[in-house]
Amino acid sequence: MAGPAFRAAAVRVRTPASSANLGPGFDALGLSLGLYDDVVVRVADSGLHVDIAGEGAETLPRDESHLLVRSMRAAFDRLGGQPRGLEIVCANRIPHGRGLGSSSAAICAGIVAARAVTIGGEQKLDDAALLELATELEGHPDNVAACLLGGFTLAWMDTGTARAIRMDPADSIVPVVFVPGKPVLTETARGLLPRTVPHGDAAANAGRAALLVEALTRRPELLLAATEDRLHQEYRAPAMPESVALVNRLRADGVPAVVSGAGPTVLALVEDAAADKVAALAGEGWAANRLTLDAVGTCVLPLAG
Numbered sequence: 155m156a157g158p159a160f161r162a163a164a165v166r167v168r169t170p171a172s173s174a175n176l177g178p179g180f181d182a183l184g185l186s187l188g189l190y191d192d193v194v195v196r197v198a199d200s201g202l203h204v205d206i207a208g209e210g211a212e213t214l215p216r217d218e219s220h221l222l223v224r225s226m227r228a229a230f231d232r233l234g235g236q237p238r239g240l241e242i243v244c245a246n247r248i249p250h251g252r253g254l255g256s257s258s259a260a261i262c263a264g265i266v267a268a269r270a271v272t273i274g275g276e277q278k279l280d281d282a283a284l285l286e287l288a289t290e291l292e293g294h295p296d297n298v299a300a301c302l303l304g305g306f307t308l309a310w311m312d313t314g315t316a317r318a319i320r321m322d323p324a325d326s327i328v329p330v331v332f333v334p335g336k337p338v339l340t341e342t343a344r345g346l347l348p349r350t351v352p353h354g355d356a357a358a359n360a361g362r363a364a365l366l367v368e369a370l371t372r373r374p375e376l377l378l379a380a381t382e383d384r385l386h387q388e389y390r391a392p393a394m395p396e397s398v399a400l401v402n403r404l405r406a407d408g409v410p411a412v413v414s415g416a417g418p419t420v421l422a423l424v425e426d427a428a429a430d431k432v433a434a435l436a437g438e439g440w441a442a443n444r445l446t447l448d449a450v451g452t453c454v455l456p457l458a459g
């Protein structure tokens with residue numbers, strides 16, 4: 155059978171950072187953030203050319219092992235076949251290994267770009283199939299759900315298949331991130347989690363995670379109570395003691411703060427009027443950044459210029 159036909163024109167894909175867990179919603183809740191990687195992909199006659207600017211320019215591979223390339227290949231397999239060649243230009247802004255979903259962004263950008271350069275791609279790989287593939291590649295659904303859908307997402311596994319719903323976070327919420335200089339890989343931070351947890355801790359998290367849906371969408375005044383976690387943050391402290399200490403310090407001051415994803419970034423969810431003051435609280439060793447909420451998720455945009 156003949157493989158798919160591809161568009162000759164380049165496509166540009168924008169993909170957001172994301173913060174997963176948000177305290178109690180381990181592997182389930184995600185928030186899409188207004189910090190973006192951009193990728194331009196063109197199907198070529200032969201070869202693979204990868205150009206990288208920004209984050210990872212010094213360290214990432216430029217061959218088939220590049221995460222975005224691997225994700226594109228997996229998507230092309232599902233779309234019916236590989237193009238003869240690919241030219242990829244990456245402008246990376248999401249820091250790597252900091253708990254801001256850079257790997258999910260690379261995966262989502264790759265699969266959305268592969269679909270966009272394939273004629274009839276949307277019929278062959280619909281949005282549900284994109285989420286399923288992205289989850290398979292990432293290993294957990296929370297970041298990829300937020301990254302694909304934008305907004306505030308709740309993801310779950312239904313007999314092995316990833317599902318997600320998207321909600322609008324209250325627009326008064328300002329995400330402030332405190333990014334430390336050194337990375338901790340998600341794999342390392344997942345390795346610190348126990349196989350079982352006390353029933354009381356699981357019950358406490360279930361209540362807080364449910365409350366967080368209400369707090370993030372409608373009643374931000376409940377965010378401090380709603381972001382309390384007992385399932386992952388303290389277990390991860392040996393790999394990121396400063397992050398857990400900063401979370402505890404901010405929370406003791408009444409600021410709803412959590413470890414972002416698998417860390418070591420700390421995320422605070424605050425009101426506009428308090429954002430600059432909160433951003434100044436961390437001190438040396440942290441790059442504090444006031445971000446916006448992203449409502450769109452990974453999307454195909456017109457080529458710049």
Ligand SMILES: Nc1ncnc2c1ncn2[C@@H]1O[C@H](COP(=O)(O)OP(=O)(O)O)[C@@H](O)[C@H]1O
Nearest residue numbers: 221222250251252253254255256257260339340
């Ligand atoms: N834009 C990118 N292009 C290629 N690979 C990437 C990109 N972003 C992240 N990665 C890969 O993912 C790794 C980080 O993933 P992970 O440990 O899950 O941290 P994060 O919290 O940033 O997602 C990087 O070391 C790199 O191998």
Ligand SMILES: N[C@@H](CCOP(=O)(O)O)C(=O)O
Nearest residue numbers: 174181253254255340415416
């Ligand atoms: N639920 C995952 C989230 C990982 O997010 P990342 O941004 O650190 O990749 C986990 O807590 O392991």
